[in-house]
Amino acid sequence: MDFGLGERSERLRAETRAFLDEVLTEELLQECHRSGVNHHPRFSKAVSERGWLALGWPIELGGQGRSPLELLAHNEELQRRNAPTYGIGTTMMVAQVIALLGEPGLKELIIPRALAAEIVIALGFTEPENGSDAAAAATRAVRDGDGWTITGSKMFTTNAHIADYVFLLARTDPEAPKHRGLTTFLVPMNQPGVEIQAVRTLSGERTNITFYNDVRVGDDLRIGEVDGGWKVMGAALAREHSGGFVGEQQRLLTDLLAWAQETTGPDGRHRIEDPAVTERIGRIRTEIEVSLLLQRRGAWLGSEGLEVRGKGSMAKLFSTERLERQAAAVLELTGPDALRSRDEPTALRDGGFEYAVRHAKGTTIYAGTSEIQRDIIAQHALGLPRPT
Ligand SMILES: Cc1cc2nc3c(=O)[nH]c(=O)nc-3n(C[C@H](O)[C@H](O)[C@H](O)COP(=O)(O)OP(=O)(O)OC[C@H]3O[C@@H](n4cnc5c(N)ncnc54)[C@H](O)[C@@H]3O)c2cc1C
Structure with a gap:
């Protein structure tokens, strides 16, 4: 059994990392942080010029025909670096629905402009x-x-x-x-x-x-x-319900590790030597592994043309609820110092811990709340009836 994403996916992951090193500047991230908008026209344009807005679309529609596993490797990296992709995600999701179900005139009006990052939906x-x-x-x-x-x-x-x-x-x-x-x-x-x-x-x-x-x-x-709008919504929501939030957990762990290695406690020893810290790190690392495997299984089922419903919900539910718990645990470990936010010069890890606590809550709500994900799992993984 091989849990890796394969050579092609890892090559795309490396390319994505190099791209983000070049394009995702501190200044660009700061602009997104200040505006509260998870979209940046310069970033979207750069992704478009790289041909990556429609990685999974067929080549004849302007995509790259990449597999769900390649897409996942790419998305894992975007999320790990907090890239501003919400506007790209919604725009391309609707463009894809139009490609599937829209009239020819509508396709002509929207798809080329979506692929060129000229419009936001x-x-x-x-x-x-x-x-x-x-x-x-x-x-x-x-x-x-x-x-x-x-x-x-x-x-x-x-x-x-x-x-x-x-x-x-x-x-x-x-x-x-x-x-x-x-x-x-x-x-x-x-x-x-x-x-x-x-x-x-x-x-x-x-x-x-x-x-x-x-x-x-x-x-x-x-x-x-x-x-016939509910059929159209089905095509749209099938994509929205399938994502996990592993990248966010990875970012939190990277910050926690850096803090533990760089900071000393009252006894002068590095925090990383404190068993309370290593215990948390071990737990978070394990939860990331489970989140990652759930997410990868969803992508693999998609790539085999197998039923994903219920499985994508498990990845979303587990990764977001664990992220919420992890962020709270990290705040407990790092104490009041972690309460300073990004614009404070003395903020720990650039305000990353404080942000994680605030941001984690939303991940359990949008793209289907935790309760709704549990309903979907009950129906599709266990065959239970739809609640009335
Ligand atoms: C930051 C943010 C960005 C968002 N962006 C968008 C966007 O761009 N476009 C958009 O259309 N929406 C967006 N949403 C909306 C999001 O999808 C909804 O908040 C979410 O679907 C829940 O709907 P609601 O807020 O009306 O809560 P409700 O549906 O009223 O739910 C309230 C509570 O009841 C629970 N509940 C509801 N139904 C059931 C059930 N059948 N069984 C068990 N429990 C249930 C819910 O889990 C929740 O805890 C966004 C939300 C947030 C927070």
């Missing part, structure tokens, strides 16, 4: 009154001549303020059962009736609440069938 699923149950969307789209009029609001529309479009889930048939009366649209953000208000979160990440007040959308910007 935000996700508009969650609403103020419903998030986990996205199918309960109340935002309305009503037929209006040759187009549609959208009315409603979406919560946590991350990157809406820099986005060209929002991928919006709207109710088109209020009489139909909730999963059957939905349609998805690509709504241009720069138009009358679209209102964006900033929402600052615990981790410092900026997200938004967005309002749609009689916003016009042409029928050419509809994705998939009228009232």
